[in-house]
Amino acid sequence: MKDLDTVIFFDTGLFSQMFKLHTDARKEFYSWFNSPDQKPRVKITSWSMQEYNERASTGQLKGYLDGVDKLGTIQKLLENMSSFLNMYYNQEVNKGSYPDKEAFMADVELVKKTFNKIKGATKYDTLSIHTLNEEFSKHFQDNVVVSNIFEMISTIKHEAEFRALNNIPPGFFDVTKTDNKYGDLIIWKEILNYAKENNTKSLIFVSNDGKKDIVYYPFVKRGNGKLDEMKDVRLPDPRLVAEFHAYTGSDNLSIISFSSLINFLSDKDPASFRELSGSIQIAKVVKNNAIDSTAPTDPFDFTKENDLVAEFNTSELESIPLEDQNTLESDSNNIIEPVVIKDDLEKEVTPIINDDLDIPSNISVGGYGKFALADGGYENTNTDNGAQIYQLLKANNWYSQNEGINLFRKFPLLEIKDKDLLFVIGRNIYQAGCGNAFEAINFLDELSNQLLLKPIFVSEHILNGIFYEIYFNNANEFRRNKFKADLIGSVFATQTINQFQPSIKFITSALAPFKKWLIIQPNSVAEKAKVEILIEPGTERTSVQEYMITNILINQRSVLLTQELTGDSFTDEFGFTQDVYELRIDLLLKKISERLAIPVSQMELVPIKLLSEEKKPIFSITVDKVIGL
Known part of the structure; x- marks a missing residue:
């Protein structure tokens, strides 16, 4: 991904994804797409552009609006609920809450009216679609490859039928379709022709298509000896790689999902992709919690199950979260072998010597243990709710981190007496927010209110950990000139609140040896x-x-x-x-x-x-x- 000679192709799903993003998220994507480094190497096939134009011109964009359409399903449920509650109301049972049935139904109608107002404010109308069409023309048109797709259509049928007869990817599952049965093959041929004509040796294809006529899922051997298919990792069908090699002389082909691309970009530059990362996560939550499970599946949805960057060549494995890199091994022929995953993998921590310009090492502060301060080596031995929250937060995965934040909100955590665990949870909450887990960002945006809901012992050590993470890394080294300050404003908003003064004294003491590298620091009276x-x-x-x-x-x-x-x-x-x-x-x-x-x-x-x-x-x-x- 970092090699600017690598060409990145998008399929039709790119347009669908834009409909699922709010304005600021789209702006972040356009900014990346049109940046001087990326603009020359990002491409869209002519067939993908043609597919979108056909949908737009014939009014078939409903499949792109499934998140908004779910509001209509909720609206119908509310209507049905209103009739049911009107019949079900029992004045004797409910007299403690409402004086009479009229007051009860007035609240029901208020809920319906409020939701209808929300639905009206979020609908896509003709003007909205026109705005998106203008954006696509402005930002994408110059990156559409020039292909004679009309000539390809006239000659592709025979090849497609031959491939289907011999189960040669891509698209042999589509041959029985009545609509767009050759689309996958045409897109693939466009990619191959472009790669050959432009001497492309490294290519990433961004697509959410998880059918087994394009990708496959490697098997892993668990600690119990059981072989499981890794549904969260997709690899290109080896026959696609072989065909790519025949055209280019290179095996360097990867197929990743849109969410994987954003995950990679966010990991490298969280602040530039904060809105985009949040939109991707929300889209998946909406999809996973769909009210109407029988609704047709959007074939261009990017947010289903493939959240990891599934790279075929190991040179790109830095874009997979670290713990997932260790689950894959590949030989020189790019064949994935089953690998053993130990259920209780012990991590070895190598301490880093802090000798930069005589910056002192902050070995001990606040009475916390060595591996709470240098939390790269922290091992939790607790089994309570706090332990579960910690395990979720430390995962290099937005969705696990979001779940961890929700559990933290849910549990009072009165039973936790281990201040090291709370301190490390605080560090991981801030890490998750800086890494663009949207629930962590939301939590930090309202940090003062969230902590005031917790017992003082809990809130103090959580906040201590959050402050410490800003200034010190996981080897307990001072982050001189490279602070983790992405979300510092919300954290500093706690500094003037009386209940949090012990945390201000704690971080002031921790920073005392490093004052010459600081202009301001947390204080009960905000410094300017x-x-x-x-x-x-x-x-x-x-x-x-x-x-x-x-x-x-x-x-x-x-x-x-x-x-x-x-x-x-x-x-x-x-x-x-x-x-x-x-x-x-x-x-x-x-x-x-x-x-x-x-x-x-x-x-x-x-x-x-x-x-x-x-x-x-x-x-x-x-x-x-x-x-x-």
Whole structure:
């Protein structure tokens, strides 16, 4: 995935997925799709574009709107419920709650009216679909490969029937269909032709098609000796790989789901894909909790069961969560063999020596155990609800983490007396949020209220762990200039609340040896960071005035360093390689927050003096500069 020579193809499901995303989530995807690094290598087949245009022009987009359509099912259930409750109401039984039947039915009608209002606010209308069509034309059209699909249609029938007769993928399961029976094969032929013409040696095909005429599921041997099919890992049919090799001379072919792609992108840059990650998770929850289980399946849905990035070539296995990488082994012929998975796998932790610029090691603080502070080596021995929550939260999987957060909300946790366990749960809650598990993000957004619902002993150690995770890694090393500050604003919002003052004293004590690398820190009275951006005028154009950022002062301390002092730069942080990088001030403040652990809400930006109020300002910075202390 990281190799920019790898071509990424999307099938028709891309359009379906866009209908399932809200506006901000689509913007994040478009931003990635059209970025300078990605735009040249992301492709859509002509047949996929044709399929979508056919649906759009004939009004057959209902299958793309299954999440919204479920609201109609709920509306019908509410109507039926109203009639049932009207008949069922028993004044003698219910007199403690309602004075009479009229008051009872008034509330029932209020529920119906409120839901109808919600449904009306979320419906897709002609204007909404037109807006999406315009977005697709703007963002996708230039990436559609040029193929003569009409000629392919006229000649594909004989090949498709031959493949079906001999069970050769793709699409031999579709030969009996009356509609679009050759679509999979046409898309595959387009991909092969493109790869051959452009000397493509590495290709990822993003599709949710999990039929066994395209992918297969490897078997694994469990600790009890039982062979199980790994339904969460899909690999390309070896015959597809062989055909790809015949066209390109390479076996480097992968088939992944859309959710796997977003999972990979989010893992590398969580802040840039927060809305997109949340939408993907919500879409799966909606799908898994469908009210009408008999409803037709959307063939272009990306959110069913394949949540892991299932790569055929092991060079891309970094995109699979670490614990899942260890469940696969492949030989030189790319044949997946059964592998033994131990039920109780012990993890070996290698300590990392912290010798960077004499930063002291924070070996012991707050009375917590060594492996709570260096939680990379933490092993839980509890069997209570807290242990279950911890196991779910530490999984490198959004859906397990979301379940862990929901259990944390559900249980009062009065029985937990192990402060190390609570501390590590707090660390993992924050980790899950920074990794874009949407329930963890929601929890952290309302952190103060959520913790006030818990016993003081529980909330104190949970919050201690959350604060500690911002500043220290899993080897108990101070995160100098690389703080985990993605969601720092919600955490700092607890600092002025009386009940949480023990946690403020705890983190203040923990940070005492590291004060010279901090501008502000949590405090019972929120500290302010005065940000002054120093500039020099650059090139002046007709409607634009350029400015070069020469320094950044925060509370009179310079925080703009050269990469020689820190080993990293704006090039590393933003993925650009040009000599000068243009950036918006709001993005710069966000980067300051991440690098120096300062909530944006606690920054005071000194007004920048511009040469002209009429011309649009563009701020630039050389890529040898980096924010840090």
